[in-house]
Amino acid sequence: MRLDVRPYRRPFRQPLRTAHGPWEVREGLILRFEDESGQVCFGEIAPLPWFGTETLEQARAFCDRVPRHFSPEQINAIPDSLPACQFGFGAVRDRVAFSSACQLKQPSPQPPDxxxxxxxxxxxxxxxxxxxxxxxxxxxxxxxxxxxxxxxxxxxxxxxxxxxxxxxxxxxxxxxxxxxxxxxxxxxxxxxxxxxxxxxxxxxxxxxxxxxxxxxxxxxxxxxxxxxxxxxxxxxxxxxxxxxxxxxxxxxxxxxxxxxxxxxxxxxxxxxxxxxxxxxxxxxxxxxxxxxxxxxxxxxxxxxxxxxxxxxxxxxxxxxxxxxxxxxxx
Ligand SMILES: [Mg+2]
Known part of the structure; x- marks a missing residue:
């Protein structure tokens, strides 16, 4: 499985009020996985450290340690201290379990009902x-x-x-x-x-x-x-x-x-x-x-x-x- 990682920044229309002060920009990482047959699948790491997850920096450091070519079994070894990473990398496994988190070929996601x-x-x-x-x-x-x-x-x-x-x-x-x-x-x-x-x-x-x-x-x-x-x-x-x-x-x-x-x-x-x-x-x-x-x-x-x-x-x-x-x- 080949891995590529890109960071994202999404400004809120208006800053959200949180217990930790105003929150202006949602930041996270998008993961792109491609297997040997060329099948592509995407995952996302969206930490919320004040809810007890890893920070974005910790998530990024983890991604930097994952080899660009890795085996899907390695996903099982992601520690519980990195829950947002577990979810993001889990996209690879979930596409089988939940039959398609990764739906790539669709032109655009259906807006939810x-x-x-x-x-x-x-x-x-x-x-x-x-x-x-x-x-x-x-x-x-x-x-x-x-x-x-x-x-x-x-x-x-x-x-x-x-x-x-x-x-x-x-x-x-x-x-x-x-x-x-x-x-x-x-x-x-x-x-x-x-x-x-x-x-x-x-x-x-x-x-x-x-x-x-x-x-x-x-x-x-x-x-x-x-x-x-x-x-x-x-x-x-x-x-x-x-x-x-x-x-x-x-x-x-x-x-x-x-x-x-x-x-x-x-x-x-x-x-x-x-x-x-x-x-x-x-x-x-x-x-x-x-x-x-x-x-x-x-x-x-x-x-x-x-x-x-x-x-x-x-x-x-x-x-x-x-x-x-x-x-x-x-
Ligand atoms: Mg609530």
Missing amino acids: PLNMCALLPTGAAVIEGWQGLWQAGHRTFKWKIGVAPVEPELAIFQQLVAAAPSDLRLRLDANGGLTAEGAAAWLAECDRAPLTIEFLEQPLPPDRILDWLPQVQGQFRTAIALDESVATFRQLQQVYERVGNRVVYVVKPAIAGCSQRLADFCLQHRLDVVFSSALETPIGRNQAMQLAQTLWTQGMAKRALGFGIGHWFADDWQTLSATALWEQL
Whole structure:
């Protein structure tokens, strides 16, 4: 197998607010593999170090150590300390397991069906009308980020939103760990009263507090709780599962969760309730992650809308490019 590596830089339309300050440019690596028969396949390394992955520099150093001609078996030897590399190099294996992460010959990737795709709503009061265009575009599941303002005024906006929205609109609330225990209880009570489906409240408390808090609210609310930041790496997913089992929904970002086959096996074996989600990767990594989700759905995993509706966050046209065309732009 021949390997070539090219770095990419994608500026966000507007810097994303993160707990670590503004994030202006998504950077990563695209891998191009070619076997002896000339078959080409692409992979992507999209690290998120503040979620516990390797840094871009560590990923690049790893790629520099891989010989330009390598044997696919070597992929099994990538250590767990490099989960984004495990995913990227795993594209070679996944094309067999999930039958085509690599679909190269297609002129352009099919845009994902909005019905299966959760759309991100604007934060704050802009949400009250902000869902309409996305609804008309075919989305039925929406995510709204909360915990960005005090609880009371945010709950007031939420009440207006659910009163105005169609009853078959499904809503996910994501607090990114920004609520207190009291705030989270107030939100769950309000969600239980909503006239439409609140799929879950995601990561109400930060990872270091939420596992002790979960038993306290057990059985008190109908609305489900999802974990995202708590289960960023595969190891964290295993550890959290041992403590809370199937009492929560798991939000998993395949691009940073290491080997996809191991992730697939774990999800199926324990019958996890999973939402697959983006790590803000390019369409190359996204297609590989979505292929994993498709495969698990066909094997009986409950189908929840995917968290990959992120193309509009970037100013480029990469969402419309085939893997080959994207590679040629780098
Ligand atoms: Mg989240």
